[in-house]
Amino acid sequence: MEKDVLAKTYNPKEVEGRWYKYWEENDLFKANARSDKSPFSIVIPPPNVTGSLHMGHALNNTLQDILARYKRMKGYNVLWQPGTDHAGIATQNVVEKDLILKKTDRHQIGREQFIELVWEWRKKYGGIIINQLKRLGSSCDWSRERFTMDEGLSRAVREVFVGLYEENLIYQGDYIINWCPRCHxxxxxxxxxxxxxxxxxxxxxxxxxxxxxxxxxxxxxxxxxxxxxxxxxxxxxxxxxxxxxxxxxxxxxxxxxxxxxxxxxxxxxxxxxxxxxxxxxxxxxxxxxxxxxxxxxxxxxxxxxxxxxxxxxxxxxxxxxxxxxxxxxxxxxxxxxxxxxxxxxxxxxxxxxxxxLLSKQWFVRAAPLAEKAIAAVKTGKTRIIPANWERVYFDWMNNIKDWCISRQIWWGHRIPAWYCQECGEVMVAKEEPKICTRCKSNNLHQETDVLDTWFSSALWPFSTLGWPDSTDELKTFYPTSVLVTGFDILFFWVARMMMMGLHFMGDVPFRDVYIHALVKDEQGQKMSKSKGNIIDPLVVLDSFGTDSFRFTLSILAAQGRDIRLSEERLAGYRNFMNKIWNAARFSLMNLKDCKSPSIDTDTLTLADTWIMSRIGAVADEISSNIEGYKFNDAANICYQFIWHEFCDWYLEMVKLELYSNDQKRREAAQSAMQILLSGVLRLLHPFVPFITEEIWQRMPHTEGSIMAAQFPRRTDFVYDEKSVKEMDLIKEVITGVRNIRGEMNIPPKKAAKIVIDVKGDKEREILKNNHSYITNLAKVESIDFISDTKKPDSSATYVFSDIQVHVLLKGLINYDDEKKRIYKGIKKIEKEMEISQKKLANRDFLNQAPPDIVENVKQKAQRMSMKLDKLNQNLTILDGIT
RNA sequence: GGGCGGGUAGCUCAGCGGGAGAGCAUCGGCCUUACAAGCCGGGGGUCACGGGUUCAAAUCCCGUUCCGCCUACCA
The missing domain is CATH 3.90.740.10 (Valyl/Leucyl/Isoleucyl-tRNA synthetase, editing domain)
Structure with missing residues (x-):
């Protein structure tokens, strides 16, 4: 990879396909069934094989991918088990439609030939949804892809059916069932x-x-x-x-x-x-x-x-x-x-x-199976997150009805039951019986019904891992760590997996169930074909790029709340991708000739120490939010930190070092920048895999894929809380000057002289030692320090606590404007002070509130009071002038 | 009928017991050699309504109201 200057804007199209191929070719998605590392496993909610990517899939798989990539970077042996389900009715419908075009139907061509046609169809089109998942960046272990009609999974289905039948948990009977006269x-x-x-x-x-x-x-x-x-x-x-x-x-x-x-x-x-x-x-x-x-x-x-x-x-x-x-x-x-x-x-x-309709069907006796499934959630063996879905789960499980599992279609797992044509005996067996067990007749016919697709889906967490054989995969990855899915299949799928997993594996299928939101349109309407309000994720991918799309979904994925997707939002996060890209572009331009990074605490500037303390804290916050399934918080922390701390402040400050003539300072800055850029990319990678890999590969002194790099921790960086406080002070001064410049309409190019009135020696030292941040970031040509002195003539003043920043504005100051500005500040602070003073005047508050809270309010009141004094003084002075 | 979620800045939403926040939009100023998909600054909110609990409520409890959604075998 050539490490030249990056393009001015990020172009996802050029990047995405390339890296996905690279990851696959280098086996970076592969799980190891025999590994010493701690396992982390997810089974994908198998998309319908006839399906095409919709917003639900996009969100669902983005969240799973964030978890998978994050856990890999945390050193886990990650299995993300992919596959599709055979969608009996839907798939049969699709193929039957084809037959109508050919002026025939399934009855004319017969069962066997029809099934063959379905397989052909699946061979031809069944991969569509898989390729779409790949476009999303999904890091599934594709070498393990499964299909519910595979031989192995079909074996599991037969095993389960026979097992349940023998335990009298499956029975056949005449009941009223829901009949679809069109699907028959x-x-x-x-x-x-x-x-x-x-x-x-x-x-x-x-x-x-x-x-x-x-x-x-x-x-x-x-x-x-x-x-x-x-x-x-x-x-x-x-x-x-x-x-x-x-x-x-x-x-x-x-x-x-x-x-x-x-x-x-x-x-x-x-x-x-x-x-x-x-x-x-x-x-x-x-x-x-x-x-x-x-x-x-x-x-x-x-x-x-x-x-x-x-x-x-x-x-x-x-x-x-x-x-x-x-x-x-x-x-x-x-x-x-x-x-x-x-x-x-x-x-x-x-x-x-x-x-x-009254009809003879096969049923699963659900109540006995539900008991354990209820207990598993009650005792916390499986957690449902957010927890309010537990109630929905319990409600359904407690009122569960027997499950009609037979379907009068051809595409699916044919029920392993045979009828003796002579004596009417019903035989249920894994292997086809040759003669009737009762009358020895060989005139047997297999049941023509197939099983509900969800019957095989219910076995997914263990059938995909090789059950009924006792495999390394099962030993390593069952129970799976988490299931990520939408609430719409809580009953269809989650509840049934719980029942089957507990019954046949003796343990829950997953430790956590994370139920995510529904993706709706801008008006909050459920997307549906009939309403015509569908936003096609493939179109979004084309116009905004995968990473922007993924980031948008993540930052909107607040627990327990539906997502309203809009173009504006997508555009906003596309801009964020571009921001990341340009931060990298700037960094890489200045890292061309850099040495391999090392942290020498002696050469670290305040800006370095500060931003490293921040990135460390942020890294831990992101980790705990991902682990708590708070994807929106994790993404938002990334956004705020990278844009408003790393880019807005750090990169501006580091320019002082980079443009310095002192080679040592330059090198130290390069070292810090490399460490920081690497950290930022690794923090972002689970959310936005493509852009981070692209930049990672262009960085000097990186090896291999970012996928295999370690997720940052606070302990990886210098941590110094003092630096955060000091930087807050400096930022406050800079903001103060900028504020006055903005409000007083001082041309940005015009450098200003400022006078800082600061009593505290410590504060003065900090400001003096770091004055160049102020001069550069606030366009200041000189700083003088005074202590408790009258406001200089022709100045506008920014006050915070007892520190005042006077911006000298000879000829530029409009005294009326300045008075208005000060007056506004006074009004605002008076209102705030009223609240604090009321609290402090309340004896109950002083006695009953926790001491740290009281202390906070006291300090706040004091700061405000100092500020108010200064503001009033300044106003008096101005009144004297005008 | 039962249940769940929601009503916070113009819009979309975080926050869910101790200083009202973000993104977008808006207003003012900037082509400052990473980024105009950008930079700097500003404005904007009786946190649906009414009670209560608490020293303290957007946050907890009760009620009202308005929106969604899920569920249900009164034909």
Whole structure:
């Protein structure tokens, strides 16, 4: 790498690809399953293989990468385990769409060939999201990339399924499930999205069978009445007391169905009479079971009315509703229609309205598994951060329902169950059985359903590490250190990993779960395709560069708060990258001929000691913030320190040394600068890997990649608290002069004479010894020192505590302006003093507040009082002049 | 229905018991040989409202209100 002068602005495009390749080629992302170093491991939340990078991924992976890079620099053996999941329904949908274009469908080509096509698709497009993660700089160990349909992971799935079945934790049964008529599969409860919808409540008369009159029920789904097998009323409902044992006639079909009594029915709602359709509603199903009612399925898997729905057979469910309402109206059975708002379930994949259907499915008995998962968080074996998500987790776990895991699609792990065609025996086994265990028949058929994708995702923390084999990876990296993810998959994924990990590994899958924010748009709206407010991370990467993007996400990632991303913010942090770049540019220009760095405390200037004390303190703060998942604080500390301390003050001060004729001073400055630049880059590296590597490689006396360098600690630098106080004093004087220059409109080029009135010998010494900082940074041509003397004529004065800086302004001073300025200062300080004095006048405060607090207030009051005196004196003098 | 988060400078947000902060925007002055994606300086806030606890409240508690979000088998 040539170490020439850097370009004037940072150009990320030229840099990023180059270094990513370098890191990969030099195996810098690789974990070691047999290492003496302490392990640190993260499994990636596997992105959907059909996916393309969205903001959620960008944030999620940026945060993981910060942790991974930071821990590597701290000397850990880091494994960041990457991979993708096979996304059963989504992937099948994509390939099926292709087939439609080719004027065929999966049923025509058959299961085997279809699966082959999906694999082909995955080979061709499955790497897209992976490459996008690489563009983000993600330092995953790609040599270990896994896919949930890999042979190894599929083995883990079979092992788990059979294990749970044998323990009676998986069972098969007829239940009401959520059916998507478009995807043609069952869905788990959490895969259904509820949406408040304006609909209607229809009041329908069910005539009595053997007497006059009718019983009116209220329903939102009149079409399901074809499958009604009873009408229920509350046993305590006075109105319907005498109806028990009677029958009513189902409208349209004129079929008698019984009136039953059930406490479930709410007397207050509708008419207090509830129609019962056990095959199409979960509650009705349960009531039906309790009363031994027949289950009549009238809607089929396509959402169409079937042969049991009489005249409506063949109609779509919505079409049927219209028709049936017409017919009811005509026969006078429709009493009234009321507008009604209710939540309607939709498929989370395709948004089709869910049809609750009676169907035979496979379920995981969740409650027993949840117990340990609850305990693990209660006892702190796994921490959820921020902790308020614990409550959400507990709430769900405590009310957990059995998990429907079978899906009527082809792409996925086929359930390892076989049915004997002769005797009906069900066999669940890891290997395909040859003959029926009961009747010895060889006429066996495998279950056609596959497992929910989340079933395999639930095993991710150990299946990716080689389970069920006992591998070095498992020994070294399980339990993983932390899981970083969004709350939207807390139930889908985190909770289930907890259950499976505890059950099969006997330990939690991760020590920490860090739940991060959602990325929203500028208006705080959730980004969605339908709203069209999506900010494409790839576009952001192109226009601002990866590092700016990552830094923006980090600094906005406050715990428990969503991120509103905006172009202005991105531009602001792109400017920060440019600032870093130019600080490096300046440094490198002056480091061309430098020796290898060493700290000689004798040659350190006050500026050196001060900035080293600061960078050391800052390094420790950044460390503790990263370790506490306070990414925004860590990033903000970097920003403030680098821009407003290192660049604004140190680099300006070091110019004195660099431009000095004294070769020794120059060399000492070069040494310090190298140490500092190296420190700054290493602090920044976890956040902004590319720009830091680029500069690192151009620095003299650096070896290898910055990835392998050590993260700075306070003890790496000179630390001297006194220097911080001294520098504060000098900065205050400089700021004071600048302030007056600015407010009095003194041309920046015009050098000023100043007189500092300082009583304390110590302060005077400090200012005298470091006067060149003041003369250079405040454009001052001479400094005189006085002690407790009257304000010089033709001067403007900056007052702090008992120190006064008089800027001599012969001919430039406007006395009215100066008076106004002083007056403003007096008003401000009087207001502040009032607060302090009130406190000090309060006996309870003096007695009960901690002594250090009282002392602080006292000192503050004293300082202010001195300042106020000086200001008043100055005002009096000016009054005398004008 | 239940739960969670939020209301702090014009905007976006930190802070969450002892001096109201940042970024952006704004105003004034600067092409000072690292950076105009920059430098220097300034202005700007009854910390939603009402009570309470405390020597001390933006910060803790209660209530009100307005926004989000999650969850739920009253048809």
């Amino acid at each position: 599969t069952a869905l788990a409860d959490i895969e259904v999205e509820h949406e408040d919808t304006d609909s209607f409540l229809y009041y329908i008369r069910y005539p009595f069978e053997n007497q006059k009159g009718s019983l009116t029920v209220a329903t939102t789904r009149p079409e399901t009445l074809l499958g009604d097998t009873a009408v229920a009323v509350n046993p305590e409902d006075e109105r319907y007391k005498n109806l028990s044992g009677l029958h009513v006639l189902l409208p349209v079909l004129n079929k008698p169905i019984p009136v039953i009594l059930d406490k479930y029915v709410d007397k207050e709602f509708g008419t207090g009479a509830l129609k019962i359709t056990p095959a199409h509603d979960l509650n009705d199903f349960e009531i039906g079971n309790a009363h031994g009612l027949e289950r009549i399925k009238v809607i089929d898997e396509n959402g169409r009315m079937n042969e049991l729905s009489g005249p409506y057979q063949g109609m779509d469910r919505f079409e049927c509703r219209e028709k049936i309402l017409d017919d009811l109206k005509n026969s006078g059975l429709l009493e009234k229609i009321e507008p009604y708002r209710n939540a309607i379930g939709h498929c989370y994949r395709c948004k089709t309205m869910i049809e609750p």
